[in-house]
Amino acid sequence: MTDIIDTLAGLAPDSPLAQIRDRKPITRDQAQTSYRALFEPADTTDVSLQERFAVATFVAALHAQPEPTAFYAALLSRTDAPEAFTAALNAEIAAARATGPYGAYPEGPLSAEDVSGPTYAVTNTQALGPRLSAVLAHAHMLVFHPRDANGPALQALLDAGWSNTGIVTLSQLVAFLAFQIRAAAGLRVLAASVP
Amino acid sequence: MTEAIVTHPDNHEPTEFTLAMLDWLPWLEPPAEADLTPRQRDSLVDNARSKSAYFRLLARDPDILEARTRTDKDIFFNTSSGLPRAERELAAAATSRHNGCIYCASVHARHAITYSKRSEDVRRLLATGVTANLGERWNAIVAAAVALTATPIEFGPGHVTRLREAGLGDAEIVDVINASAFFNWANRLMLSLGEPAAAAK
Numbered sequence: 001m002t003d004i005i006d007t008l009a010g011l012a013p014d015s016p017l018a019q020i021r022d023r024k025p026i027t028r029d030q031a032q033t034s035y036r037a038l039f040e041p042a043d044t045t046d047v048s049l050q051e052r053f054a055v056a057t058f059v060a061a062l063h064a065q066p067e068p069t070a071f072y073a074a075l076l077s078r079t080d081a082p083e084a085f086t087a088a089l090n091a092e093i094a095a096a097r098a099t100g101p102y103g104a105y106p107e108g109p110l111s112a113e114d115v116s117g118p119t120y121a122v123t124n125t126q127a128l129g130p131r132l133s134a135v136l137a138h139a140h141m142l143v144f145h146p147r148d149a150n151g152p153a154l155q156a157l158l159d160a161g162w163s164n165t166g167i168v169t170l171s172q173l174v175a176f177l178a179f180q181i182r183a184a185a186g187l188r189v190l191a192a193s194v195p
Numbered sequence: 196m197t198e199a200i201v202t203h204p205d206n207h208e209p210t211e212f213t214l215a216m217l218d219w220l221p222w223l224e225p226p227a228e229a230d231l232t233p234r235q236r237d238s239l240v241d242n243a244r245s246k247s248a249y250f251r252l253l254a255r256d257p258d259i260l261e262a263r264t265r266t267d268k269d270i271f272f273n274t275s276s277g278l279p280r281a282e283r284e285l286a287a288a289a290t291s292r293h294n295g296c297i298y299c300a301s302v303h304a305r306h307a308i309t310y311s312k313r314s315e316d317v318r319r320l321l322a323t324g325v326t327a328n329l330g331e332r333w334n335a336i337v338a339a340a341v342a343l344t345a346t347p348i349e350f351g352p353g354h355v356t357r358l359r360e361a362g363l364g365d366a367e368i369v370d371v372i373n374a375s376a377f378f379n380w381a382n383r384l385m386l387s388l389g390e391p392a393a394a395a396k
Contacts, residue, residue, distance in 0.1 A: 020366045023276050026269035027373065030262050037258035064347035100346040101294050108210025113295075113324065142383050143346055147295030149387035151200045151222040158198050164223045165255040171387055172259045178346075179380035185348045186372030190365065193355040 003028065004035050008067045008184035009191065017191050035180065038173045039075070046166035050079040052173060054089060054132060055139055059177045061093040062143045067188075068181050088127035092136060096120045100144030117145055134160030135170055142174045198224075206392045209297050212321035214305055217298050221389040225251035232257075240264045252388060263380070270373045278363070278370035281310035282336055286371050288317065289337040290378035293325050293344045298391040299382050335361040339368075340375035 003013075005028075011018045021028050039052060053076035060068035076086070102117035120140040122133035134157050141148055157167050203220045225248045226235065236245065238257030244250040253260040271283050284307035291299035300321060307317045319327040325341045328334065335357045342350040350372075358368050 017365065017369065020369050023366070024269060024273055026273065027266060030266040030269060034259060034262035034266055037256075037262050042258065062346065098346075101344065103295060105295060105297075106208040106210045110210060110212070110295075142387055146383045146386045151202055151390075153387070154222050155200045158200065164198050167223060168253060168255040168388070169259065171384055172253070172256060172263065175380045175383035175387075176259070176263070178383055179376045182343050182348060182350075182376035182379055183373060186343055186350055186376060187369070189350055189352060190355055190368055190372065193352045195359055 001032070003032055004071075005031055005180060005184050005187070008065075008071060008180070009187035010067070011187060011191060015191065017187055021187075031180065031183070034176055038169070038176055041169075046163050047169045047173075050076070050081060051132060051135070053079055054081070054085075055135055055170065055173060056177060058089065058093055058096070058136055059139055059143055059174055060181060062096060062098075062140065063177075063181045063185075064097075065181050065185055068177075068184065084127055088124045091124060092122055092128070095123060096136075096140050098140075098144045101146065103145035103147035105147065119148075130160050131162065135162065138170070139174045142171070143178065203390065203392070206390065208390050209393065212292065212297055212300050212304075214301060214308070214318070214321070216305075216394045217301050218392040218394045219247075219249050219298055219385070219389050220392050221248045221252045223252055223388060225249075226254060227251075237261065238264075240268070249385070249389065253384070267377060267381070270370075270377050276366050278367040278374075279310070281307055281313075282333075282367075283370055283374040284310055285317075285320075285333060285336055286340040286374035287378045287381075288320060289325055289340040290344050290375045291382055292320060293341050294379070294382040294386070296382040296386050298385050299378065301391075303378075332361040332363075335363075336371055339371050340378075343372065343375045344379055 006018055053072055056072035057076050060072045098118055102115035104114040105111055121137050122128055125133040138153060138157055154167060200222045201224055206220060209217060228245050231245060231254060235254040235257045238254050238261040239245055239250050240261060274280055284303050287303035288300055288307050291303060304317050304321055308314045316329045325337055339350060339354045339358055342354050
């Protein structure tokens with residue numbers, strides 16, 4: 001299987017940066033194994049494949065990185081997502097864009113560093129359903145203002161029907177993408193910067 | 196059965212970045228140590244992690260926990276080539292400082308001091324933030340980590356040039372990218388699944 005980070009970064013297998021990555025095969029293999037654990041999972045009881053790819057498409061698009069956005073959108077389309085669903089998701093992406101990281105610290109000396117920013121909620125909950133709508137709101141917070149996270153945000157996911165295990169999987173999925181998209185973006189910039 | 200979050204009404208979260216050892220309290224119920232399945236135990240990689248509520252909670256999805264942990268360990272501990280360990284920890288601490296993860300910043304600031312012996316500089320990073328003046332090589336690493344941590348990502352050719360001028364080669368720049376990118380993963384789990392607490396005395 002092709003290496004996803006190389007693919008997203010546009011690195012050919014024999015390129016200088018791919019060869020640097022080859023020197024640390026565990027980092028390379030385990031990043032790939034992480035991708036497979038989330039997107040080719042053995043167990044989809046708590047989070048379906050379509051839910052995983054819908055969240056990934058949303059998260060990649062919020063990072064404004066074209067390659068991962070196209071990559072996850074293509075995987076979403078393979079789950080036979082109805083056109084109305086995809087259109088609704090794309091409309092939410094357009095409404096959800098922001099610039100991070102922002103958020104508040106526990107009240108005290110760091111409050112001087114609080115940065116305000118939008119709290120996002122899905123508009124078209126009808127098309128996306130209560131489960132996905134809840135998780136997109138949560139994903140937006142994790143992407144842009146993770147220091148605003150709190151217990152009630154997880155309660156909202158439980159109330160929308162997610163299990164404890166499903167919340168762990170979704171949290172890993174969004175957080176992993178924050179890694180994968182940055183690793184690929186950084187390598188892409190480095191590959192283009194000839195000394 | 197509807198599940199419910201776990202609350203910690205008596206906890207006073209730390210309100211400053213600190214080098215102190217902190218504890219971490221989960222907002223979702225982790226499996227009890229005795230209830231971990233063999234697969235969940237394996238996914239912890241280190242047996243001692245079964246004492247940690249954080250890792251037991253993540254063991255609810257063992258496949259991604261195990262791959263996450265092995266990715267983490269190789270990015271930070273594999274010094275067969277690339278950036279010195281101290282500067283990987285610096286990138287992790289700067290990323291955590293910028294995202295606002297008090298717990299993660301405390302751990303990796305301590306590691307940065309252990310491996311660099313530059314206690315004053317690391318303290319300044321925690322106290323002042325990511326604009327602290329730490330000398331040009333460290334400033335270039337911190338600036339790169341911060342730009343990569345922004346969403347949308349702001350890391351660009353200027354950051355690469357500055358790292359090269361500070362003496363980093365491509366393998367070392369790849370390590371800056373991986374260390375910072377990885378902490379964008381770690382910070383989000385730590386910040387969103389529980390809260391830091393002063394360590395039990």
